[in-house]
Amino acid sequence: MTPAARLSAAIELIDTIEKDRVPAAKALKEWGTAHRFAGSGDRAAIAGLVWDVLRRYASSAWLMDSDTARARLIGMLRLERNMDTPTMAAMFDGGRYAPAPLTEAEQAALASRSLADAPASVASDYPEWLDPHLAKVFGETRAAEAAAMASRAPLDLRINTLKGNRDKVLRSLAHLGAKPTPWSPNGLRIELGADARNPGIQAEEDFIKGAIEVQDEGSQLAALLTAAKPGEQVIDLCAGAGGKTLALAALMQGKGRLIATDRDKRQLAPIHERLSRAGVHNAEIRTPKGEADPLADIRSTADLVVIDAPCTGTGTWRRNPDAKWRMRPGALEIRLKDQAEVLERAVPLVKAGGRIAYITCSVLSEENGEQVRAFVARHPEFSLVPSEQTASVLWDKADAFAEAALKTPEGWLLTPRRTGTDGFFVSVLKKA
Ligand SMILES: C[S@@+](CC[C@H](N)C(=O)[O-])C[C@H]1O[C@@H](n2cnc3c(N)ncnc32)[C@H](O)[C@@H]1O
Numbered sequence: 001m002t003p004a005a006r007l008s009a010a011i012e013l014i015d016t017i018e019k020d021r022v023p024a025a026k027a028l029k030e031w032g033t034a035h036r037f038a039g040s041g042d043r044a045a046i047a048g049l050v051w052d053v054l055r056r057y058a059s060s061a062w063l064m065d066s067d068t069a070r071a072r073l074i075g076m077l078r079l080e081r082n083m084d085t086p087t088m089a090a091m092f093d094g095g096r097y098a099p100a101p102l103t104e105a106e107q108a109a110l111a112s113r114s115l116a117d118a119p120a121s122v123a124s125d126y127p128e129w130l131d132p133h134l135a136k137v138f139g140e141t142r143a144a145e146a147a148a149m150a151s152r153a154p155l156d157l158r159i160n161t162l163k164g165n166r167d168k169v170l171r172s173l174a175h176l177g178a179k180p181t182p183w184s185p186n187g188l189r190i191e192l193g194a195d196a197r198n199p200g201i202q203a204e205e206d207f208i209k210g211a212i213e214v215q216d217e218g219s220q221l222a223a224l225l226t227a228a229k230p231g232e233q234v235i236d237l238c239a240g241a242g243g244k245t246l247a248l249a250a251l252m253q254g255k256g257r258l259i260a261t262d263r264d265k266r267q268l269a270p271i272h273e274r275l276s277r278a279g280v281h282n283a284e285i286r287t288p289k290g291e292a293d294p295l296a297d298i299r300s301t302a303d304l305v306v307i308d309a310p311c312t313g314t315g316t317w318r319r320n321p322d323a324k325w326r327m328r329p330g331a332l333e334i335r336l337k338d339q340a341e342v343l344e345r346a347v348p349l350v351k352a353g354g355r356i357a358y359i360t361c362s363v364l365s366e367e368n369g370e371q372v373r374a375f376v377a378r379h380p381e382f383s384l385v386p387s388e389q390t391a392s393v394l395w396d397k398a399d400a401f402a403e404a405a406l407k408t409p410e411g412w413l414l415t416p417r418r419t420g421t422d423g424f425f426v427s428v429l430k431k432a
Helices: 003-020 024-034 040-055 057-064 069-079 085-091 104-112 128-149 166-172 217-225 243-251 271-277 321-326 329-349 369-378 387-404
Strands: 155-159 187-190 212-214 233-236 257-261 283-286 302-308 350-360 382-384 406-408 411-414 424-431
Touching (some): 003 040, 003 085, 024 040, 057 104, 069 085, 212 243, 217 387, 217 411, 233 243, 243 271, 271 283, 329 369, 369 382, 387 406
Parallel strands (some): 233 257, 257 283
Antiparallel strands (some): 155 212, 350 424, 382 424, 406 411, 411 424
16 A cells, blocks of 8 residues: 555544544454455554544644544644645645545645644643543643653563563564663563554564563553562452553562452453463462352451552553543543442451552542542541652662652652653552
8 A cells, every 4th residue: 555545544444433433443453354455564554643643633633623534634644743744745646545635725724723722632632521630630730741641652561570581581672672661670662653563572482481571661660569579468359351460470479379350250361371371370360250259268368459440541541542532521430439349349358467559540630549538538447658668669760760750648640741651540558
């Protein structure tokens, strides 16, 4: 496909995503199946265009003073890819598979319009209804924070210290340009280009042998901040596909007891294969069966209960730009209820002197500090572990991390702008 034909395909896809209200990933997959002639390079380039339009969904329409799929693509090419008008006009040439030539109105918009007068939610690409919520957390810096949340994310890897070490993996992944991440002692980062081409990490020997996992550095830090230790009894209450479980297992160095469960047994399905590839031998998966409580035998014995809580995922907008435009206020209400429920589930499991690590991948204070404060008010036997103390697990990076992350009275907030990671909140609560 020519570059111009890829633009036409991207316009068609954006149109479908809007009109049929389908998630972008699904639309891209279906397009690939229906257009078998398109090679992997074409598909990656088209996906990159679509994801970038979704990242600049509001600002691109503002720039072009039009909200058609075509206008959004043109606006994105200018805002995100700095494409000048002659370069664009050369591709929008009306050829057989190319988009129609730029109209006079489009050329005028490109020549004269800017984001200078756009409201913050438009210029920084976030839903307007979230403005007061983001203001509560970030105040005047919300536009800058949201703009960083609209940027492209790198591919982060975690070295599984049960099987590999960072120096060795750095050498073997040098061909992908892997570099150490700034905070996590076990993180590697691969910067990705504008096309959404996957560097094929799953085919690397290090991956097949279980020496690396794909995990955002923020998620790695959240696991580290729980301070899970060898020999402890650790319960991962919202284990899902096991991202945190695997990181916790590595922190425990194979010693102690790690119990992983989830309310939804389907979410747990991939965890078995992942644990076995990672060489984890001290984990028990408790798959729920009917109404019975899979943790009924555990009462006041856990050193640590990790709650990687169900949340709105506002911290992962970099990786899920269409999710932010689909998010509705009702979704926040549902998540708040789920979070309170899962916090209650943790209470009878924790032993005296034990702790709960509450994690979300959201930046909203309703899901974070406010949720934790309400919990402590209901359960005065739990108190907040001071944030400086929880950050001490980062050793020589602790001071710099404390400068970079947002310290709240209830815990740490990581954001793309502050820590260069996905948005994560981590709070540690200790039982008297
Ligand atoms: C953020 S995801 C977990 C991601 C996972 N820990 C990881 O790192 O890959 C949240 C999970 O919480 C689960 N969940 C929701 N409500 C729950 C509850 N009341 N008890 C246990 N798990 C729950 C969901 O099924 C979902 O898998």
